[in-house]
Amino acid sequence: MAVDMEKTEHTHEVEHDADAVFAEKAGVADYKADAIEAENAEHNMTVLEAVKAYPMASFWAFVMSCTIIMESYDVFLIGQFMALPAFVDKYGIINPATGEKVIATKWQSALQVSGQLGALIGVFLAGPLTSYIGYRWATLFALMLLNAFIFVFYFGDSLPVIFVAQLLEGLPWGIFIANAPAYCSEIVPIQLRAPATQMLQMFWAIGSIIVGGVTYHYQFFTSSAAYRVPIALQWMFPTPLALLIWFAPESPWWLVRKGRLDEAAKSVQRLGRKTQVATGETVAMMRRVIEMEKSVKPPSHIELFKGTDLRRTLIVCGVYAAQNLTGNLIANQAVYFFKQAGVSTDLAFALGLITSALQWIFVMLSWILTTYYGRRSIYLWGSAVNTVLLVALGIAGSVGGGPAASLAQASLGLIVSVLFTLGPAPASWVIIGETSAIRLRPLTTGMGRATYYIVEIPCIFLASYMLNPTGGNLGGKCGYVWGGTGLFCLIVAWWGLPEMKNRSYREIDIMFKRRIPARKWKETVIDVNDDE
Template sequence: MAATADQDVESKIQHNVHQDVYDEKAGINTFKADAIEAENAEYNMTVLEAVRAYPMASFWAFVMSCTIIMESYDVFLMGNFLALPKFIEDFGVVSPLTGQKVVEAKWQSALQVSGQLGALIGVFLAGPLTSRIGYRWATLTGLMLLNVFIFAMYFAKSLPVMFVSQLLEGIPWGIFIANAPAYCSEIVPLRLRAPATQMLQMFWAIGSIIVGAVTYHYNDINAEVAYRIPIALQWMFPTPLAILIFLAPESPWWLVRKGRTEEAAKSVERLGKKSTVHSSETVAMMRRVIELEKSEKKPNHVELFKGTDLRRTLIVCGVYAAQNLTGNLIANQAVYFFKQAGMNTETAFALGLITSALQMIFVMLSWFLTTYYGRRSIYLWGSAGNCVLLIALGIAASVGGGKAASNAQASLGLIVSVLFTLGPAPASWVIIGETSAIRLRPLTTGMGRATYYIVEIPCIFLASYMLNVDAANLGGKCGYVWGGTAFFCLVVAWWGLPEMKGRSYREIDIMFKRRIPARKWKKTDININDDE
């Protein structure tokens, strides 16, 4: 009897163990089935269906993108100040060549790189900060700091103080520019990743339009308000944005990374319509990708340069760096370039404003191009077009003086600035948002933007040297230099930039792990059941 009782107990234990194993397997199968269901749902959506299903995701991506206005505003503000008569009168020196006042080339360069130096610090702070406290609180921290730092700029009475105040303002910019593309790409479904991240370029253009309109209005006023009011207008942005971002949902991907799946589900429900969005399935899809990338280590910068993550980091850094080498600097210094091309002050400011308005329109056109034709194709064709136009700009400046040559240079400068926002610039934001691993995304976007500034800072000095009448005074001949760098970037992109259009984050992870060459991505099929 005792033996029989022992056998019964042992039999029950084995039955319970088998039942637990079965339940665990059933749970895993259900989890994977939910993940597959959510991924298929995103694949099968059209762009309009995605907008209808996730209306608030589009809205919050729009709000986060607004933070880019502030960096754009100040970058273009300093460029426009260098062409503003009252600013030149107060801070310039008499040129021995022309007998007229100009801001010295060293200060032209210093003022334009000061914000970038601060942003370089900001992007390195952004990755660890965001990984720890999330996109919302990191962005709110930057907005509150910016409110304080604007005071230093507004009351500055000398170029050194302006330099330092710009550097301080740059620190929050670095946080915004690192977080915005990552947050936007994480809160929207697959079909909306391109337009959501490309909004960043549109808001860059909006910032330049606001600056262009303000400085155009004040360019003929002979008083300090000509540059003080444009500085003070920076206070329009931080507080209203801080209120909105405080109310915004945290990225569900970030919450899942932290193991806060219930909060992630609530975040998904806030981003989409409850009637069409199945939050449990969407969170399962996120968990599946994060399990694929799972590591015992905390995310750190060293990982960005190991294994397959090295390739992803190089793509993000390369795309960011190329923005400075394919026409961007002519766009950022458009007003000063137009003056150097022979336009009078009022015409130069008017052309700068027209350029910014056209850029915004062309960014909107790029939404359709990258959504339906892909990232790689638009990036390569846009870069090739800019390369040709930059060489043409150099030729126009080499054929002689006269009004016709000046008009040709101004026209080509305008076209280069506008075409840049149709192809390479907006496609870059999509590529940056999609390439990095979910686990390392805040660090990768921060490192990429750091590369942007590291390349941009010497390029600004070079651009100022090439354009300044007291230095090289090349004018439109700088097109030869930028045309050469644009061609180099085009060749590297053709060789190493993959096409990620229509790919889920799971597929992107798998394709990088399989080391598929960039030019074969478009033709490669990944099975929906693959988890390797």
């Protein structure tokens, strides 16, 4: 009798286990079917339909992108201080060749590099911090830090103190610049990833426009207000943005990674219209990708350099590094470049303001280009045109002096700065937001931006030396140098940059795992049922 009871219990256990396995398979099948339906729905949306379905996603991407204004504002502000008469009179030294005051080359380079050194530290903090507490809380923390560090900059009264102030301000910049492209790419559907991440370049241009207008007004002031007021205006940004971001939804992708599926569903509901977005199916699509990338280990920087993630890391780092090697530093030092090209101070500040305004317009034009022509083609063609123009700038700087040569250099410098924001710059932000694996995204964007700063720091010293009258005094001839580095970046991008337009994160994961060559991505078809 006891034996029969044991057999019966064993039979029930087997049946129970079989039922559990069957239920699990059925659940996986249902969840995959929902995921496929959500992915197909995103693929079939037009850009306008995506905006209508996810209006609040567009709004919150806009808000998060505003954090970039602060780094842009200060980067351009320090660059323009090099040409601001009151600042130069206070902190400059006499140039023996001309008898005029200039900021010493070492301090010119140091001040422009100090914020980037702080940001380099900030981006390494951003990855682990965001992975642990999320995009929302990490950004709020950085905004409060920036509020405090602006005090150091405002009350600083020597070049060493200003250097330290910029270093401190760079810490929150690093968090903003690492988190913003990742957050924007995660909260919007496929068709909106390009305009949502390209907004970052638009707000970079807006920061430079504000600086251009402020410094153009204060260039005539002889008191310390000429540079104190522009510094104080930084306080316009952190607190209002913090109040907005307090109400922002967390990235549903981050919540799914943490297993908080109910909260992820609520986040999706807040990002889209209830009547047009199938919340359960959208979360299922996210779960499918997260399961593909699942690991028993917590995300770490070491993983960025292993297996297929190494290729993804190299693409993000390469695109970031190229921003400093294709003429971007001319844009960051536009006013100072125009002065060294031989134009008057008043015209140099006016051209700087015009450059910033045109950059803003051209970034918006780039939304149309990336929607219809993709990332790879725009990046390559834009980089090619910029390389040719940089060489032309070098030629203009070699043909002798005179008003005509000065205006030619100034004009080409303006064109290079503007066209950079039509092609390579905005396309870069889209590529950065799409390339990394979801699981490693905060770490990858942080590592990429770190590469940007590591490359930028020596480039700033080089750019300052080339332009400064007490240094190389090359003027427009610096176009030869940036043209050469730009050509190198163009060749590397042609070989290694894939086209990710209209690809879901699942498809991107699979294509990297299959090691498909970059030039074959466009024609490669991935079956909607594939789950490798």
